[in-house]
Amino acid sequence: MRRLLAMALLPLLLVAGCSDPGQALSNAEATGILNVGVVDNPPRAVLGEGGDASGPAAEMITAYADSIGAHPNFQGGELNALAAAVERGEVDVIIGADEATKGVTATSSSGEGGVVLVGDQEGPLEDSINSWMADQG
Incomplete structure (x- = not known):
């Protein structure tokens, strides 16, 4: 019986784990994690070993994440692949793109x-982000 109940609830749990459109900010504030896609574009953004990123774009998004009580979780990729990850709710923002x-x-x-x-x-x-940037200027 427990196995049947678990199998019946699994699809609901999987759907609940996906990000709803328009919820990236509230999810980042609630979890403390801002998922950041990085297009490797030196010197603007460089993804290093161990999931760290450097460059002005990485510094900027790290400061923004801190302002909302989150820290960045960097992941690299090509722009189109990262844009698709945004649509799936796996990435919140992308840095490094032109x-x-x-x-x-x-x-x-x-x-x-x-x-x-x-x-x-x-x-x-x-x-x-726009409001935070205006306050930095």
Whole structure:
């Protein structure tokens, strides 16, 4: 009986673990983790060994994550693959890219850190990053 109940609940648990569109900011605040996709683009963003990232974009997103009570979890990849990960809710933001691509929108961030890309449906996260950037200027 327990096995049947567990098998019946498994699909619900898997769905519950997926990120809903528009929830990246609240999820990052609740879990304390901001999932950051890194497009290797020296010197702006460089993914190092052990999951660390360096460069102005990494420093900027680390400071932003700290401002919302989170820390960045960096993962590298190509822009299109990371954009697909954003759509699946596996990545919250992308750094290191030179421009937006399908499924992601550039925030107003700029300067030597470049743009921060968020999912097209992640208005609260985009607004939060834009507000934080305005306060830094």
